[in-house]
Each structure stands twice: as C-alpha cells, then as structure tokens.
Amino acid sequence: MPSAARSKTADLRLDRPIVLVGLMGAGKTTVGRRLAQRLKVSFHDADHEIETAANMRIADIFEIYGEAYFREGERKVIERLLSGPPHVLATGGGAFMDAETRALVKASATSIWLRADLDLLVKRTALRDTRPLLRQGDPREILSRLLEERGPVYAQADITIDSADGPHARTTEKVLKALRTRQQEGLMV
Ligand SMILES: Nc1ncnc2c1ncn2[C@@H]1O[C@H](COP(=O)(O)OP(=O)(O)O)[C@@H](O)[C@H]1O
Numbered sequence: 149m150p151s152a153a154r155s156k157t158a159d160l161r162l163d164r165p166i167v168l169v170g171l172m173g174a175g176k177t178t179v180g181r182r183l184a185q186r187l188k189v190s191f192h193d194a195d196h197e198i199e200t201a202a203n204m205r206i207a208d209i210f211e212i213y214g215e216a217y218f219r220e221g222e223r224k225v226i227e228r229l230l231s232g233p234p235h236v237l238a239t240g241g242g243a244f245m246d247a248e249t250r251a252l253v254k255a256s257a258t259s260i261w262l263r264a265d266l267d268l269l270v271k272r273t274a275l276r277d278t279r280p281l282l283r284q285g286d287p288r289e290i291l292s293r294l295l296e297e298r299g300p301v302y303a304q305a306d307i308t309i310d311s312a313d314g315p316h317a318r319t320t321e322k323v324l325k326a327l328r329t330r331q332q333e334g335l336m337v
C-alpha cells in the first residue's frame with residue numbers, strides 16, 4: 149500500500165516502547181491503537197491486560213478488592229509489558245501517578261501526555277460508563293479535581309500532545325510528528 153501516509157512513518161524506528169499517559173477520556177486507548185498501526189508495532193492497553201489477567205472487569209476489581217489492589221496489578225502488568233520489544237502502551241489514567249510505575253516508564257520508555265480540556269474529558273467519558281472513579285460523584289467535578297492534582301505529574305512525560313476535538317487521526321499524526329522531531333534531534337524515541 150504505497151500511500152503517502154504510510155511511507156511517512158518509514159523513517160521512524162522505535163528504540164523503546166511508547167507509553168501514553170493522561171486523564172480518563174484523553175484518548176490513550178483510541179489514539180494508542182492507531183499509533184501502533186501507523187508505527188507497525190503491537191499495541192497493548194494496560195486496563196485490558198489487567199482485565200484479562202484477573203478475568204474481571206476493572207469496575208469489579210475496584211469494587212471487590214479496592215483501588216490499592218488494582219494499582220499493584222497495574223504496576224506489574226506495565227512492568228511486564230515494558231520489558232518486551234518496542235510497542236505502544238496505553239496506560240490507565242492513574243498509572244503514571246504511582247511513583248514506582250512512573251520511574252519505570254521514565255527509565256525505559258518514551259512517555260507522551262495526551263492532554264485534553266475538562267469539557268472534552270467530560271464529553272468523552274460520558275460515552276461509556278466503565279470507569280469506577282467517575283461513578284463516585286459528579287464526573288465533571290471528579291475530572292476537574294483530578295486534572296488539577298494529576299496535571300503537574302503528567303507534565304513530567306517526555307512529550308505533551310493536545311488531544312483536541314476532531315478526528316483521532318489528527319492527534320495520531322501530531323504524536324508521530326513530535327516523535328520524528330525528537331529523533332531528528334538525536335533523542336531516543
Ligand atoms: N479526537 C479524539 N481522540 C481520542 N478520542 C476521541 C476523539 N474524539 C472522540 N473520541 C472518543 O473519546 C473516547 C476516548 O476514550 P479512550 O480512548 O478510551 O480514552 P482513555 O483511554 O484515555 O480513557 C473514545 O470513545 C473515542 O472514540
């Protein structure tokens with residue numbers, strides 16, 4: 149398939165995994181899958197891996213075992229995935245808040261914060277009621293508080309990309325462009 153879109157990624161060779169971080173609804177899972185396709189590497193979603201390993205839904209893990217147990221599983225899953233070959237990994241929104249997970253990601257991957265404003269996060273997370281943290285009150289209030297708390301930590305990622313409204317493809321292309329720039333500057337991607 150000799151499309152221009154495809155040939156544009158031929159110059160990008162991953163040295164290590166790409167890890168997407170950011171709040172619920174930022175588009176980590178959606179954009180991550182597309183990014184992996186464009187880079188021709190495999191895609192993993194930490195939430196999905198946890199659900200498979202536990203054979204339970206995230207909301208049930210939170211309800212039955214609690215958040216601390218979930219975070220432990222999340223850390224283990226991410227550690228296992230990061231020890232593998234370069235790929236794209238979409239984390240759950242809280243993963244990068246865990247100091248140990250964050251240190252691991254910073255040491256062995258290129259991290260990307262997909263940043264979106266509150267209105268967009270509220271709109272996108274309303275599409276699916278699968279996130280236990282947003283069931284604990286008013287989703288807008290919860291997301292607003294989390295944005296304030298977590299924003300400075302997400303900002304420690306190597307790259308920040310605005311995950312604005314519009315097609316996922318546009319955000320994916322922005323990520324690719326940022327990776328290409330980094331590589332041209334001689335930095336690892
Ligand atoms: N430009 C966009 N980028 C990413 N997601 C978008 C966009 N526009 C709409 N969406 C929708 O918003 C939701 C984002 O959710 P998801 O990818 O699961 O985010 P996260 O994994 O960060 O929580 C999906 O339903 C997706 O289809």
Ligand SMILES: O=C(O)C1=C[C@@H](OP(=O)(O)O)[C@@H](O)[C@H](O)C1
Binds near residue numbers: 170279281
């Ligand atoms: O922000 C969080 O703490 C969480 C985000 C969710 O993933 P997404 O960010 O993919 O929605 C999921 O891991 C869990 O519900 C907790």
Ligand SMILES: [Mg+2]
Binds near residue numbers: 177239
């Ligand atoms: Mg996700």
